[in-house]
Amino acid sequence: MIDKLLTITKEAGNIVKEGFQTDYKVEYKTNISNLVTEIDKKSEKAIIEFIRKEFPGHGILAEESGAANENAEYQWVIDPLDGTTNFAHGFPIFGVSIGIQKNGKTVCGAVYHVMNDIMYSAEQGSGAYKNGKKIHVNENDSLEKSLLVTGFPYDIADNPHNALTIFTNMVKASRGMRRLGSASIDFCCVAEGIFDGFWEVNLQPWDICAGKFIVEEAGGKVTDFIGTPSSIFAPQILCSNGKIHNAMIEIISKSTEE
Numbered sequence: 001m002i003d004k005l006l007t008i009t010k011e012a013g014n015i016v017k018e019g020f021q022t023d024y025k026v027e028y029k030t031n032i033s034n035l036v037t038e039i040d041k042k043s044e045k046a047i048i049e050f051i052r053k054e055f056p057g058h059g060i061l062a063e064e065s066g067a068a069n070e071n072a073e074y075q076w077v078i079d080p081l082d083g084t085t086n087f088a089h090g091f092p093i094f095g096v097s098i099g100i101q102k103n104g105k106t107v108c109g110a111v112y113h114v115m116n117d118i119m120y121s122a123e124q125g126s127g128a129y130k131n132g133k134k135i136h137v138n139e140n141d142s143l144e145k146s147l148l149v150t151g152f153p154y155d156i157a158d159n160p161h162n163a164l165t166i167f168t169n170m171v172k173a174s175r176g177m178r179r180l181g182s183a184s185i186d187f188c189c190v191a192e193g194i195f196d197g198f199w200e201v202n203l204q205p206w207d208i209c210a211g212k213f214i215v216e217e218a219g220g221k222v223t224d225f226i227g228t229p230s231s232i233f234a235p236q237i238l239c240s241n242g243k244i245h246n247a248m249i250e251i252i253s254k255s256t257e258e
Ligand code: IPD
Pocket: 079, 081, 082, 083, 084, 085, 150, 151, 152, 153, 154, 180, 181, 182, 183, 184, 200, 202, 203, 207
């Protein structure tokens, strides 16, 4: 199944690449910051057609078209273009993210960093890979020496889960902070040891499924904000190399008391 997953993730990535900086239609979703383009939809359509042809019995949970065949043993969790705001503004960091779950547990994942032509992937028990080469989280155990990454949900103006306070305190506690604009790529950068940690609130299952699995297969840790193992439906994601996890939890806990 992993070969087919990689094939369609790359194919969808090529659709996205061809669509970049062309004249496509853009619509608003929940608010003026939350965009969907014709290319998001084109990519998703190709992925769904592929699954229907290759695995007609499988279920689908896709960002733009929702759920189908929800009781099937296998579920494909699809973000056809992760980083739409970057895409729409011509900033070349965005991906295609697809995870496959079997009876509610992720068994394969792929994230394609489109403009860098990097395929991150993982299969249950076999580790995580970047363009076929094994990757691993880093060994850093000091939050002060950490480079962190985060993202903001489309309702950040309401400060959900004290996200803005957590952000301020993490900036102060770490060496630096980045905001790439694509959660699936954020996860993969932790998986390969570039970033030491990543957190975000109100992500959706399609933002999380493949990336979380790739981090776990790379030896990293993904929980909620108090350290409980989290599902792809969790409203809080804390992801790290494992070694700075508790230090990050402390900052979050302090921020929610403020
Ligand atoms: C978004 C990106 C972004 C994150 C947002 C997501 P989209 O996904 O992953 O990094 O901060 O919370 O919604 O809408 O571009 O698929």
